[in-house]
Amino acid sequence: MPNVLLDWVIRPAAPSPLLLTDFPLAPCGLFVGDLLTFEGMPMSGSTEQPKDAARRKAQNYFTQTERRDELVRQELEKERVAGDAKIAKLRALRLAKEAVDKVESDRVAAEKAEAKANAPKKPLKPRRPPKT
Secondary structure (H helix, E strand, O other): OOOOOOOOOOOOOOOOOEEHHHOOOOOOOOOOOOEEOOOOOEOOOOOOOHHHHHHHHHHHHHHHHHHHHHHHHHHHHHHHHHHHHHHHHHHHHHHHHHHHHHHHHHHHHHHHHHHHHHOOOOOOOOOOOOOO
């Protein structure tokens, strides 16, 4: 293995790509496992840089989180719609029951009034004269 200083640019002797694992040091921001061309620059098809990998992982995580959030929002919306339908149904039933109860109470009140009007009047008791 050749001795390489940090300031030197690594240039492989062969025209074919070499792995940086063939060299003891990895200067110029290159990482072990990156492919080098004859001039010592990374090939266009080399593995992605750690920043790109981190960005891709973060984007994937963000996308998955957004999908989960959207599913939760859809589920909450379904529950809200179902709850609103249930409330509307119960309200309609309550209003119908109140209407039936009002008709019944009006009928009973009318019957009482009619019975009172048709009832024979009781004779008045004679008054006692005041005591003096």
